[in-house]
Amino acid sequence: MKATVLAGEAAPPRWRTARREIALDRSCVVGILNVTPDSFSDGGRYPTVEAAVSAARRMAGDGAAVIDVGGESTRPGAARPGEAEEIRRVVPVVRAVAALGLAVSVDTRRAAVAAAALEAGAEIVNDVSALAGDPRMAEVVRAAGAGLVLMHMRGEPQTMDALARYGDVAAEVAAELAARRDLALAAGVPREAVVLDPGLGFAKLPEHNLALLGALDAVAALGHPVMVGPSRKRFLGAVTGRPVDQRDAATAAACVAARLRGARLFRVHDVAGVREALAVADAILAAAPRAA
Ligand code: HH2
Numbered sequence: 001m002k003a004t005v006l007a008g009e010a011a012p013p014r015w016r017t018a019r020r021e022i023a024l025d026r027s028c029v030v031g032i033l034n035v036t037p038d039s040f041s042d043g044g045r046y047p048t049v050e051a052a053v054s055a056a057r058r059m060a061g062d063g064a065a066v067i068d069v070g071g072e073s074t075r076p077g078a079a080r081p082g083e084a085e086e087i088r089r090v091v092p093v094v095r096a097v098a099a100l101g102l103a104v105s106v107d108t109r110r111a112a113v114a115a116a117a118l119e120a121g122a123e124i125v126n127d128v129s130a131l132a133g134d135p136r137m138a139e140v141v142r143a144a145g146a147g148l149v150l151m152h153m154r155g156e157p158q159t160m161d162a163l164a165r166y167g168d169v170a171a172e173v174a175a176e177l178a179a180r181r182d183l184a185l186a187a188g189v190p191r192e193a194v195v196l197d198p199g200l201g202f203a204k205l206p207e208h209n210l211a212l213l214g215a216l217d218a219v220a221a222l223g224h225p226v227m228v229g230p231s232r233k234r235f236l237g238a239v240t241g242r243p244v245d246q247r248d249a250a251t252a253a254a255c256v257a258a259r260l261r262g263a264r265l266f267r268v269h270d271v272a273g274v275r276e277a278l279a280v281a282d283a284i285l286a287a288a289p290r291a292a
């Protein structure tokens with residue numbers, strides 16, 4: 001399939017991680033594996049390492065190129081586990097999934113958790129605080145040569161809802177992400193390792209999430225691959241009236257909309273459905289690269 005570059009998008013077609021380069025000439029699906037008791041959609045679903053590994057295998061079989069393992073729920077108001085507990089949740093699962101040869105990212109705001117996961121075979125750090133959560137994070141990522149996802153948020157998951165005030169949400173999110181990206185580069189993280197994520201649902205009201213998806217080109221224009229994580233989130237319930245366990249069609253629609261505005265990576269629970277929807281979007285873009 002031909003690579004497509006959208007107007008205003010100068011993203012490199014590859015993402016460098018600690019163990020490989022991930023091709024982004026077609027959409028890349030990142031499967032969510034939350035090993036938490038309290039995540040809003042899949043909390044408590046994988047109580048053993050074996051259950052988590054078989055979920056990872058299934059997602060890889062469905063077309064996930066990366067498995068994102070998280071040990072902390074960041075839904076609004078969630079209680080934070082201690083650092084030792086987060087490591088205890090995440091590391092055995094990371095080790096077992098990485099041993100299958102799959103690309104593993106660790107979803108954490110803590111440098112010690114990231115370091116332990118990277119040591120266990122993870123190759124990407126997905127930091128929802130975009131380096132604001134721990135002053136040692138950039139150095140841990142740099143030293144491991146890991147990929148880095150910088151996600152936009154304001155404040156903390158406990159406080160972020162009060163900070164959802166924007167004039168031009170896409171322009172503000174892009175500017176705030178650019179500042180976090182500059183910090184990462186200044187700390188020695190290579191440009192090719194950095195992916196940017198607008199943080200759907202983080203310090204954003206439903207209308208902010210929708211406006212961001214419609215103007216995602218502003219983030220893509222920063223010149224890094226863009227990841228989005230709309231999966232089963234509240235704003236999709238606000239549009240469709242569906243409860244959390246019935247939002248996979250809405251998730252696929254949001255991913256396709258984001259793909260047409262330049263996103264390349266899609267963090268989702270329902271890998272098979274989203275992979276199929278994105279195959280159609282990729283085919284349309286390949287047939288008419290200037291369509292969007
Ligand atoms: N969303 C969540 C967690 N991590 N990482 C990135 N890069 N982008 C996102 O949009 C994102 C993320 C929240 O969703 P989930 O993991 O499903 O739930 P919880 O935080 O309750 O574990």
